[in-house]
Amino acid sequence: MSELIRQAIASGVGVGQISDAMDELGLPRNAGGGYRLLGGKGGTVFGRAFTLKQITIPSGETGIVRQGEAALSLANSGDILVVDAGGNTAMATWGEGHSLRAQINGLSGIVLHGATRDSEALATGSLPILCRGTSPVRSKGRLHTVSVGEPVTIDSVIIKRGDLVAISVDGLACIPSDHETAVLIKACEIQQMERERDVQMRGQISGRTSR
Numbered sequence: 114m115s116e117l118i119r120q121a122i123a124s125g126v127g128v129g130q131i132s133d134a135m136d137e138l139g140l141p142r143n144a145g146g147g148y149r150l151l152g153g154k155g156g157t158v159f160g161r162a163f164t165l166k167q168i169t170i171p172s173g174e175t176g177i178v179r180q181g182e183a184a185l186s187l188a189n190s191g192d193i194l195v196v197d198a199g200g201n202t203a204m205a206t207w208g209e210g211h212s213l214r215a216q217i218n219g220l221s222g223i224v225l226h227g228a229t230r231d232s233e234a235l236a237t238g239s240l241p242i243l244c245r246g247t248s249p250v251r252s253k254g255r256l257h258t259v260s261v262g263e264p265v266t267i268d269s270v271i272i273k274r275g276d277l278v279a280i281s282v283d284g285l286a287c288i289p290s291d292h293e294t295a296v297l298i299k300a301c302e303i304q305q306m307e308r309e310r311d312v313q314m315r316g317q318i319s320g321r322t323s324r
Contacts, residue, residue, distance in 0.1 A: 114191070117297045118159055118277070126300045127157045128279050130307070131286040134299035140292055145270045146284030151232055152212075153222070153241025157281040160193035160221035162272050164265045167198045167206060167227070167256045176257030183261060184211050190219030193278045197265040198227025202246035204255045205230035212240050222280050226267045243280045 132144035165183050170176045179187075180196055188194050194215060198206045207223065209231035215223060216239075225244040229235060232247045264273045270287055272278065277288040288296045 114159075117294060121297050121301055121304075122157070122159060124301050124304050125156075125308070126279075126297070126304045128281045128283045128286045130300040130303045131279055131288065131296060133303050134296045135286075135288075135292075137299055137303070138292070138295055140289075140296070141271075143270050143289065144284065144286035145268045147268075148224075148243045148245060148284050149247075150280075150282045151229070151235040151242045151244065152238040154239060157279050158193070158222045158241050159277060159279050160191055161189070162195050162274055162276045162278045162287065163188035163192040164195045164197070164260075164262060164272055164274050165258060166260045166263065166265050167196065167252075167258050169199065169201055169204075169255060170257045172254075174254075174257075176254065178206070178252050178256055179258040179261060180206055180252075181211050181214055184220065184223075185214035185218050187261060188215075188218060188220055191221050193222045193224060193280065194220055195224040195265060195267075195272050195278065196227060197267055198225065198252075198256060200226050200245055200268075201256075202228040202248055204228065204250040204252050205248045206252045206256055207242065207244065208251075209234045212238060212242065216240055222278075224267075224278065224280060224285055226265075241280060243285060 207229035228248040
């Protein structure tokens with residue numbers, strides 16, 4: 114992890130500040146919401162993207178899912194595994210067993226453009242999982258992995274392997290590698306400005322309530 118990423122974490126930079134920084138720099142919006150966060154320890158989690166794309170297959174066809182393999186051995190420690198299942202929430206592409214594999218491998222978090230099951234167990238775990246929903250239906254025989262490590266696009270958010278991804282209860286942001294330094298510096302500046310502004314406003318509120 115670079116010193117600049119450590120600085121952003123220490124400063125409390127969140128997904129919102131990263132999105133604002135991309136706006137301020139005139140970059141395409143590469144952030145999105147509408148997710149449900151399960152587990153984690155709070156705050157914003159950063160990691161390098163490892164991507165996997167899946168499609169729905171007709172009943173009776175045989176598919177290979179590979180998300181467990183990606184979690185355990187294909188992604189690197191510290192990565193955020195991004196599974197693009199096309200937003201399908203009728204079946205689960207993830208579950209507790211996958212999360213255990215990811216934790217064995219030291220992954221930082223999971224993004225699912227799709228659903229998970231075992232949500233009660235995942236909600237109490239330390240691994241943050243950003244998902245579109247939940248389903249008890251397994252993916253075997255219903256989903257097929259068509260690419261691993263290739264770019265994916267989730268609701269206009271383009272994510273490439275190795276890009277810096279940030280996830281939180283607000284959603285996700287992906288910083289393209291060629292703009293990482295500029296975006297993080299700007300996000301830290303925005304966070305500092307917002308912190309100073311909020312301290313002033315809280316002081317005004319405190320002054321009013323103490324009268």
